[in-house]
Amino acid sequence: MTNTLTLAALASAEKMINAALRYDPATRIGLAQLEGKIIALHITAPAINLFVMPMDDELRLMANWDGDVDTRITGSLFALAQLTRTEIHNLKDSGVTVLGDLTLLAEFQRLVKNLDIDWEEMLSEFTGDIVGHQTAQLIRAKFGWAADRAKSAQRLTSEFLTEELKTLPGKPELEDFYRQVDDLRLAVDRAAARVEKLIAERNTHGFPGSRE
Amino acid sequence: MNDKKTTHFGFQEVPVDEKAERVAEVFHSVAAKYDVMNDLMSGGIHRLWKRFTIEASGVRAGHKVLDIAGGTGDLSYQFAKLVGANGQVVLADINASMLGVGRDRLTDRGIAGNINFAQCDAQFLPFPDNTFDCITIAFGLRNVTDKDMALRSMQRVLKPGGRLLVLEFSKPQSEILSKVYDTYSFKVLPFMGKLVTNDADSYRYLAESIRMHPDQQTLKEMMDNAGFVRTEFHNMTGGIVALHKGIKP
Numbered sequence: 194m195t196n197t198l199t200l201a202a203l204a205s206a207e208k209m210i211n212a213a214l215r216y217d218p219a220t221r222i223g224l225a226q227l228e229g230k231i232i233a234l235h236i237t238a239p240a241i242n243l244f245v246m247p248m249d250d251e252l253r254l255m256a257n258w259d260g261d262v263d264t265r266i267t268g269s270l271f272a273l274a275q276l277t278r279t280e281i282h283n284l285k286d287s288g289v290t291v292l293g294d295l296t297l298l299a300e301f302q303r304l305v306k307n308l309d310i311d312w313e314e315m316l317s318e319f320t321g322d323i324v325g326h327q328t329a330q331l332i333r334a335k336f337g338w339a340a341d342r343a344k345s346a347q348r349l350t351s352e353f354l355t356e357e358l359k360t361l362p363g364k365p366e367l368e369d370f371y372r373q374v375d376d377l378r379l380a381v382d383r384a385a386a387r388v389e390k391l392i393a394e395r396n397t398h399g400f401p402g403s404r405e
Numbered sequence: 406m407n408d409k410k411t412t413h414f415g416f417q418e419v420p421v422d423e424k425a426e427r428v429a430e431v432f433h434s435v436a437a438k439y440d441v442m443n444d445l446m447s448g449g450i451h452r453l454w455k456r457f458t459i460e461a462s463g464v465r466a467g468h469k470v471l472d473i474a475g476g477t478g479d480l481s482y483q484f485a486k487l488v489g490a491n492g493q494v495v496l497a498d499i500n501a502s503m504l505g506v507g508r509d510r511l512t513d514r515g516i517a518g519n520i521n522f523a524q525c526d527a528q529f530l531p532f533p534d535n536t537f538d539c540i541t542i543a544f545g546l547r548n549v550t551d552k553d554m555a556l557r558s559m560q561r562v563l564k565p566g567g568r569l570l571v572l573e574f575s576k577p578q579s580e581i582l583s584k585v586y587d588t589y590s591f592k593v594l595p596f597m598g599k600l601v602t603n604d605a606d607s608y609r610y611l612a613e614s615i616r617m618h619p620d621q622q623t624l625k626e627m628m629d630n631a632g633f634v635r636t637e638f639h640n641m642t643g644g645i646v647a648l649h650k651g652i653k654p
Contacts (some may be wrong), residue, residue, distance in 0.1 A: 197641055200456055228489070258460060259462070260465060
């Protein structure tokens with residue numbers, strides 16, 4: 194069961210998230226539509242149980258929930274973090290299992306992905322409009338720069354691994370390999386069909402040259 | 406010879422029919438600064454204890470909730486949000502001053518439409534049988550004159566399958582914690598009461614009433630005797646506070 198420290202940690206996380214949400218009206222409206230739904234997160238590594246409930250255009254984080262749950266998600270923290278960054282088409286091989294209302298998960302994932310904090314509004318409350326606007330521009334520029342850096346770092350790493358070290362195959366090589374696998378699969382299918390046809394013919398007419 | 410039945414009021418023995426009146430005096434005296442004192446006395450931890458109670462309640466949209474001894478409305482505020490427009494919360498308190506503070510505070514925080522206020526005694530709840538999905542009584546049971554009667558009354562107005570949650574001070578589980586807690590309750594608490602509400606006696610009563618309250622196991626048995634099933638308790642902050650839960654069969 195939960196101890197007081199976990200409750201305290203969740204209470205402050207909840208406060209921080211809701212303070213940030215105050216500056217993202219679109220997400221708040223989205224949350225209001227999910228009001229009262231309960232999402233249970235069972236994180237396997239590290240082992241944490243968390244219950245998320247949108248309530249009154251805010252998020253409620255709970256360590257326990259002694260009632261019904263709408264969607265139950267199980268997976269490692271890494272796998273769940275990945276999930277917030279990608280579209281759900283198929284959870285196969287994602288390391289995440291979901292029970293219950295999948296639509297709720299999709300809605301929630303969309304909200305997390307589109308989270309867009311209005312830094313300007315937030316800062317203006319403390320600094321006034323002009324300074325707030327300038328600082329927000331700076332934050333946007335820095336965050337944009339960081340995102341660009343992260344993207345190019347990813348590209349450079351992949352180029353280094355495929356082109357320089359040759360430890361990983363490049364995209365064209367992989368596509369060629371997949372094509373060959375496909376061709377092989379089709380050839381095997383054709384061969385299997387031919388064998389079946391021959392067996393069917395033998396059963397009907399007998400082997401050529403046999404006495405039957 | 407005086408054969409009048411008595412009960413405890415803190416460490417004193419008082420006639421049964423006087424207890425409610427004397428408890429009322431205590432809470433009239435502290436009502437206006439009750440929340441400030443709670444934060445001071447518990448270092449804000451009472452909010453976490455209440456948070457845990459909400460999590461254990463399983464209350465959903467459309468439910469009917471009775472918050473007995475709801476005082477300044479901490480739990481009712483959360484419940485009113487949880488039950489939504491189609492649910493109902495009743496904030497009940499025997500003390501008009503506490504109820505007044507609670508009603509004003511909830512109205513100021515925009516809670517209206519799905520909340521009602523009732524000044525009533527937990528021993529004689531003025532509601533029909535099988536009315537509520539959940540009943541909570543947070544830091545209130547120890548002030549009730551006949552606790553068994555109150556538990557039976559709560560059992561009566563709960564719906565079958567409904568749950569009762571009793572959040573109350575209890576017995577610390579470790580000897581060391583118990584000693585520290587005693588010093589704090591009998592020395593520091595009345596002093597803080599004197600500073601903030603200019604009323605050391607009321608806070609001395611609070612400390613004494615906590616010591617006279619049944620321990621975890623005894624309260625669990627009282628709930629069993631009142632007709633609750635699947636009763637259990639969960640200690641918090643080393644047993645200083647315990648949350649008891651029981652289901653009406």
